[in-house]
Amino acid sequence: DDQLVLNRIISEKEGVKTQTHTFPLSSLKGFVSDASNLMILRILARQKSVTENMTFLSFDADTALSKSVYRALGSKKQMIGEELVDIFGIERTVSSSKDSSGTWHCYFLADGHLASRVQLGSTVIMKLQHLPFLLNGGLKTLTLYMEKDQTPVFEKKPLIWEEDMELYSKFLDRKEELKADYSSYIRQHPEIKALLGDFLQFLLLRKPQDVFSFASLHPLPLKVLQENPLKTLKTFHRNNKH
Known part of the structure; x- marks a missing residue:
């Protein structure tokens, strides 16, 4: 009772391994899951403001509770498709008790869409290739970033x-x-x-x-x-x- 039980499944060439981790709920104050982390990043990006030394708890690569620190990277421009748009970046660092810390740089459009993501030290960079339909509060006009022939047209069909x-x-x-x-x-x-x-x-x-x-x-x-x-x-x- 009053515990979080986490089952971790690891697939390797030798087979599949299952690990079970148990955490008392009292130790999870300030805990943020990966899904909640993305939501927090999007909210911060829309506000274009990150509180200094904003810290939560998160799991590291070994499923151990570690500190997760957020820091603003400021704004810059990025080519997405054929448009040059403004994006706002946030750095997230998850400390680890065993290995070195993991740091990610995430940049977002003004409406909160993820534009790029990279883990420092990795050669893989994720970038948005096409501008999505922007939400309210995002860029000023959608027509600046979409061609007219991309606007969907729905024909009215008679109902039989x-x-x-x-x-x-x-x-x-x-x-x-x-x-x-x-x-x-x-x-x-x-x-x-x-x-x-x-x-x-x-x-x-x-x-x-x-x-x-x-x-x-x-x-x-x-x-x-x-x-x-x-x-x-x-x-x-x-x-x-x-």
Whole structure:
């Protein structure tokens, strides 16, 4: 309890090794993981300000708790694609109890995108090759760094729901659901069949040109129908027989 258990898997030519490290939570005050470290670097880069001797705890190459110190490197320019842009750098040094310390230089665009990263002493340098879509608060205008033909264009396509498997499936499900609801309602209200039968008979006798208008002019009193449906239907039929 109250411990952090870290399982480390190392793949080598000889095989795979697994190491387990345990740290009491009381020793992890100020600890920053690698993922949190990148977030902190991006926030600091957007602010273009690093507190002097800013220090956290982090894991070194041997998975031992070590100090991680941040220092501002200032601004410089870098070619990304065909554009020369301003970037801000931050140095991060992780001390080690066994080996020499590891130091990284990371440079960011104004909106926090990582532009370059290098570990001092290494021949490998990571650099951004193309400018990304910039976030709010980044460079002033996106059009300065993107060609017009790179702007995505989305064509408006007509929606044919009968050919869409998902929409058509939903339509069939909803259709069956409504049919079941209607059937259940009619079973619970048998007077509806008598009402419809009498009205259809009345239509056959009168044969109106506009059925909808005819129905609106000859409504049945719903309240009375609910109280005594058979009596109401007989009265309605008798009054409209001629």
